[in-house]
Amino acid sequence: xxxxxxxxxxxxxxxxxxxLLTAVENINLTIRQEEFICVLGPSGCGKTTFLRMVAGLxxxxxxxxxxxxxxxxxxxxxxxxxxxxxxxxPWRNVIDNVAFxxxxxxxxxxERYRIADQYLDLVGLSQFRASYPSELSGGMKQRVAVxxxxxxxxxxxxxxxxFGALDAQTRNLLQKELLEIWEKTKKTIIFVTHSVDEAVxxxxxxxxxxxxxxxxxxxxTIDLDRPRNRTSIEFAKVRxxxxxxIAQPKCSLQ
Amino acid sequence: xxxxxxxxxxxWLGVLAxxxxxxxxxxxxxxxxxxxFILPSPIDVATAxxxxxxxxTILKDIWVSLIHFGIGLGTALLIGxxxxxxxxxxxxxxxxxxxVIEIIRPIPPLAWIPFAIVWFGLTNASAGFVxxxxxxxxxxxxxxxxFRGIPRIFxxxxxxxxxxxxxxxxxxxxxxxxxxxxxxGIRIASGVGWMxxxxxELFGVSKYGLGQKLWFFxxxxxxxxxxxxxxxxxxxxxxxxxxxxxxxxxHFLRWRSGEVA
Numbered sequence: 001x002x003x004x005x006x007x008x009x010x011x012x013x014x015x016x017x018x019x020l021l022t023a024v025e026n027i028n029l030t031i032r033q034e035e036f037i038c039v040l041g042p043s044g045c046g047k048t049t050f051l052r053m054v055a056g057l058x059x060x061x062x063x064x065x066x067x068x069x070x071x072x073x074x075x076x077x078x079x080x081x082x083x084x085x086x087x088x089x090p091w092r093n094v095i096d097n098v099a100f101x102x103x104x105x106x107x108x109x110x111e112r113y114r115i116a117d118q119y120l121d122l123v124g125l126s127q128f129r130a131s132y133p134s135e136l137s138g139g140m141k142q143r144v145a146v147x148x149x150x151x152x153x154x155x156x157x158x159x160x161x162x163f164g165a166l167d168a169q170t171r172n173l174l175q176k177e178l179l180e181i182w183e184k185t186k187k188t189i190i191f192v193t194h195s196v197d198e199a200v201x202x203x204x205x206x207x208x209x210x211x212x213x214x215x216x217x218x219x220x221t222i223d224l225d226r227p228r229n230r231t232s233i234e235f236a237k238v239r240x241x242x243x244x245x246i247a248q249p250k251c252s253l254q
Numbered sequence: 255x256x257x258x259x260x261x262x263x264x265x266w267l268g269v270l271a272x273x274x275x276x277x278x279x280x281x282x283x284x285x286x287x288x289x290x291f292i293l294p295s296p297i298d299v300a301t302a303x304x305x306x307x308x309x310x311t312i313l314k315d316i317w318v319s320l321i322h323f324g325i326g327l328g329t330a331l332l333i334g335x336x337x338x339x340x341x342x343x344x345x346x347x348x349x350x351x352x353x354v355i356e357i358i359r360p361i362p363p364l365a366w367i368p369f370a371i372v373w374f375g376l377t378n379a380s381a382g383f384v385x386x387x388x389x390x391x392x393x394x395x396x397x398x399x400x401f402r403g404i405p406r407i408f409x410x411x412x413x414x415x416x417x418x419x420x421x422x423x424x425x426x427x428x429x430x431x432x433x434x435x436x437x438x439g440i441r442i443a444s445g446v447g448w449m450x451x452x453x454x455e456l457f458g459v460s461k462y463g464l465g466q467k468l469w470f471f472x473x474x475x476x477x478x479x480x481x482x483x484x485x486x487x488x489x490x491x492x493x494x495x496x497x498x499x500x501x502x503x504x505h506f507l508r509w510r511s512g513e514v515a
Contacts, residue, residue, distance in 0.1 A: 057413065
């Protein structure tokens with residue numbers, strides 16, 4: 001139950017000059033419920049396209065994505081997403097951003113604020129509930145975006161390089177907080193990144209993609225105990241293993 | 255001079271400029287031109303203003319002009335915003351309506367005056383129609399480009415949060431996102447509409463009105479009273495602009511604070 005099954009997933013685009021461009025090719029993957037998956041690959045390797053298909057924002061050319069036995073064909077309340085760009089609605093304050101999905105479901109104001117407040121508390125931003133996004137820092141915006149996605153209680157949380165625009169310190173802090181949230185909420189997380197360090201710190205399994213077209217080069221299971229220590233010898237070993245892997249011609253990061 | 259804060263001394267500079275302009279105007283009128291028909295002096299204008307207050311039609315003129323303006327701007331909002339939304343959101347409607355609008359849009363609003371009279375007669379609606387023509391396009395165009403410029407990320411985030419129908423996306427995502435630009439369009443429209451007012455009242459749609467009185471006093475060769483009505487038109491226009499800048503922006507678009515430094 002709750003598994004996300006991806007079968008023969010392929011996405012190709014017809015370019016303006018008529019040439020066929022394959023962005024994602026033949027991905028087969030089964031993600032267990034509550035698993036933390038990191039998708040690692042260079043820019044333009046199709047990892048965002050892959051994630052958009054799982055989100056239902058983009059249609060596969062062939063293949064299928066099945067969650068809980070149900071095929072994903074469009075945006076689905078069981079799947080939440082945090083984008084790389086800041087996506088909070090600037091005209092709504094923090095609490096109304098977090099409560100947006102609940103409002104769309106027709107839940108009464110009092111009830112949706114009660115739920116939204118819980119998630120805002122989870123990301124530690126309760127005191128900013130009345131602020132507008134323009135008043136928040138980058139890290140705070142992404143925390144609110146996480147709370148907003150979680151407020152609908154999805155089974156799967158997709159994250160598309162959510163910390164890519166943040167400075168290194170904030171990034172490390174948010175990674176830690178994300179793991180705490182993951183342990184509390186038991187979501188399946190698919191986290192796209194191009195940072196080996198981030199992927200090794202966060203993931204149960206690492207899906208290493210080849211570039212153009214993106215297909216699975218290798219799946220690395222990360223057996224490090226949690227909480228992980230970035231500076232430990234074991235961590236460095238795994239990191240080197242992954243770096244060696246992506247340096248190989250077969251899944252080379254160009 | 256640090257006796258006053260910078261803001262206070264800046265404000266005094268502005269007051270000083272107004273006083274100097276009045277002095278220059280008075281000197282020019284009474285020492286150089288010496289003909290109140292060509293250039294009435296500030297004192298002539300002030301005297302005329304006091305006389306006009308005594309005769310008591312100023313308030314009625316303002317009221318009638320506001321009715322004309324209200325009809326024009328109100329209709330422009332009711333028609334311009336929905337069409338702008340429809341064209342901005344649905345590509346098919348855009349392709350369908352765009353050529354027609356691009357042909358009608360460059361026609362100066364005042365060129366519609368003959369048809370305003372033919373269609374509506376000498377009524378308030380007739381003046382309102384000319385103002386409507388002036389006001390509707392800035393509103394329509396700004397609503398349209400506001401809708402066109404909605405960041406895709408907002409629409410996608412909305413869809414992922416269960417806001418999927420066109421109606422819901424327009425209401426909860428697109429409209430609030432485009433609102434600053436729509437408000438800017440309304441502000442431009444109210445300026446253009448106010449400019450059309452004087453011409454719209456020229457052809458005798460009513461016995462009162464700021465534009466109507468301007469022409470009335472011109473025909474009587476009372477140029478000092480003409481200046482009184484010119485200043486009234488300017489000040490009321492300024493008031494509308496102020497209303498937008500301070501009230502609408504601060505109360506409805508508060509979320510933009512901090513976005514533009």
